[in-house]
Amino acid sequence: MRAEIQNYVTQIEKSLELLAQRMDKETAPHRLEEFDARVEDPNLWDNAEAAQKLMRERQMLVDAMETYNGINQDMADNIELIEMGEMEDDAEVVAEAEESLSALADKAAKKELEALLDGEADSNDTFLEINSGAGGTESCDWASMLARMYIRWAEKKGYKVELQSESAGEEAGIKSAAYKITGHNAYGWLKSESGVHRLVRISPFDSAAKRHTSFTSVKVYPVVDDNIEIEVNPADIRIDTYRSSGAGGQHVNTTDSAVRITHHPTGIVVTSSEKSQHQNRDIAMKALKSRLYQMELDKRSALVNEAHENAGDAGWGNQIRSYVLQPYQMVKDLRTSHETSDTKGVLDGDLDGFMAATLALDVSGKSRAEAQGN
Incomplete structure (x- = not known):
């Protein structure tokens, strides 16, 4: 794998590492299960403010998990395409996958920065x-x-x-x-x-x-x-x-x-x-x-x-x-x-x-x- 392609992969992996830390990747699935259980509570909307806060927190976790998983999968798919293209000596496939990795690195960096906006009031007006x-x-x-x-x-x-x-x-x-x-x-x-x-x-x-x-x-x-x-x-x-x-x-x-x-x-x-x-x-x-x-x-x-x-x-x-x-x-x-x-x-x-x-x-x-x- 060429150095430039490896550089894109390294950038994406660093962004993924921060995204994983921010959402506490190890506990995220368990926390989502807890959110889902609370959402099914028939008395949830007895307190509208608490319910809205819960729904916001759940959606933030879902968004974080989907972002991480999507970037990780896209990276793996493009790496696989590059390896196949190199094996079959298909320069066009390699070039397209490399371009996709470059765009993905930019996207990951942007999501990484957005993940830094996790202060108590960062989401506010x-x-x-x-x-x-x-x-x-x-x-x-x-x-x-x-x-x-x-x-x-x-x-x-x-x-x-x-x-x-x-x-x-x-x-x-x-x-x-x-x-x-x-x-x-x-x-x-x-x-x-x-x-x-x-x-x-x-x-x-x-x-x-x-x-x-x-x-x-x-x-x-x-x-x-x-x-x-x-x-x-x-x-x-x-x-x-x-x-x-x-x-x-x-x-x-x-x-x-x-x-x-x-x-x-x-x-x-x-x-x-x-x-x-x-x-x-x-x-x-x-x-x-x-x-x-x-x-x-x-x-x-x-x-x-x-x-x-x-x-x-x-x-x-x-x-x-x-x-x-x-x-x-x-x-x-x-x-x-x-x-x-x-x-x-x-x-x-x-x-x-x-x-x-x-x-x-x-x-x-x-x-x-x-x-x-x-």
Whole structure:
């Protein structure tokens, strides 16, 4: 078997090894039997929430088993075809099977990354906040570019994006914006984007065409689902209503319907200005609970905690990713060293490579490959 074909097989086997670990392959059949027995219980739906949770957990296990078995069988089938083709000196069969193995290696790697999204809230929807930092008008414009980038990324994933609140920049762009992004694993994918993003370019707002550096911070919080209880003491919060100062058009309220909630113990402030006052109050309260839940998650996860500590002031020393448009073109993540010269693609939402590289980090901050090599 040629070295290139063996390389595909090795890649697939490594992905299968991780998939097996994630679903605990040895106990999976027994756990599925237990799920099936509980599903047949005639009293299962007496508690709808518990039943739905059970059905979700069962389906996740079924999907994991089918993914593992499917990839494993496809690999074995293609290896058998290659061996037959080599024995019969049929180059066409070997070439077709090799191409299939290459595609299977890519599929396995993708499934491997998806398997890493097994955190407590990874499957949840998410809130995404963008705040301009050092750099004035340039930073506000950069914030609007990042907002567009994440919206494009979400659309490619088939996710739903809802604008929660927005504050326009004085000359261009946005000072801040908050979005709710709905879709399976939305939080799991986006959580690694928390931090400060640095842009270097020739400023379109500088008549001297000088190079400028600007910063914008991104913060990501999971939407807390109904199964997670977060207690908020009414005495700990202040609720204010005000008139929105959005970018114009449909996003500007003509009445004091926007809502701001301040949580005194933590200093967290959340706003919503896109709906009626009643809806805004509900949206802001959910956002507050999500922020409080994220704080709890940060205590349990060294990696996420580090990311959010880096998401401090939007300025020098806190950036997680650098986007250089002048004097050369390069986007580089400072945590993983993952980089690309396709700056246009990244700003159009091609972020999976960066997210995947961060997901592949273990809690010590090393890539899995580095960790396995030690």
